[in-house]
Amino acid sequence: MDYRTVLTTCTYCGCGCNFFLEVLDGKAVGTIPCKTSPVNEGKLCIKGWNVHEFIHNEKRLKKPLLRKNGKLEEASWDEALDFTAARLKEIKEKSGPDSIGFLTSAKVTNEENYVLQKFARAAVNTNNVDHCARL
């Protein structure tokens, strides 16, 4: 018997609500909003309340996929990164840096967002950075 309440932060938006995932024998079975969190004070929105439901979903993306012959196939990280880097370079050389745009996410950390905009501006030389806040 293994019952744990695991403190974590909501991945749905940038508010940063804290909750405990109720984990019974390795499976997340519930979400418990954290009352001592200064961010959400024991409250959540409907998405936060149901956040445990996607964890074990079979449709979750766990490995990189590459489209080969019109079909998405699993690929290694090295293969996926090599492909992406090569295509970005090719597009930049052919059509210029402003032909490329970057969409970042509210579901990642501040630092990860910083890294992406830095990559867009310093490595690719474009200010085309936008964000998925229109959830």
Added chain:
Amino acid sequence: MIDSIKDKVKELLETGEIQGFLGLVRKNGHIAPHLFQKGEELRDMSLGDNIIAGDSRYPLNKYLMNIAKAYPEETFGVLVRGCDDRGLQALYTWNQLNPKKVLAVGITCPQDLADACECLQPYPENITAGDCAKAGAQKSVAAIDALVLSERFSYWMDEFVKCIKCYGCSNICPMCFCNECSLKCDDLVKSGELPPEIPVFHHTRAMHMVGRCVDCGLCEEACPSGIPLRTLYKKVGSIMDDKFDFKTGMIRGQRSPLNKIDSTEGKK
């Protein structure tokens, strides 16, 4: 008070009387529900008082139901205040927990918490630690009842319109255990509409709290819009008391008038 609880739980775990104790722990700077299985874990136990008494209460009975469903043969201990104890008694009558498999360890609430909650019984039946406070004065329902009908109606409509339909009131509720929820039935409550149809949405939930609400107040604490749900359900409770002489969970084994099937009824 906490030392008496720790001693009691340690004894229960060591004698093997219980396989685990569902209580609260202070970890990562927060107070969290926790299943204690070893004596040494008790060092960081909490009773749910962070800044003020009872500000970090959680519906432990609700989590106990999840664990008990997976391990129906095991006996578990659970930390209870007056409201949790009433909840346990009611859950037994609704066959959601087996009283033979639950061992409640009771604490009392201090007077300031009893007053803030307007709690009718701020202590469990069996007390392991603490002194009994007096029942809190009933003010919130009386204040709204004192308004004339049109003002009372506007008061509630102005509150209900703030609803963001997070279902937090139902998700946190230790007495919400139905497999199918009317509030999630598409024919009754249209999905994708905000606020939900008022006052029907809130009245539907209030009706379902009849004979069930144990007045723990966790719904109001979980409401992001600050709707005074506790006052609404206190009113429901007071009607049950007036009309049926029934207070949920106060008398052991007493079933709600709505949880009785009269065996002679069908034969008439």
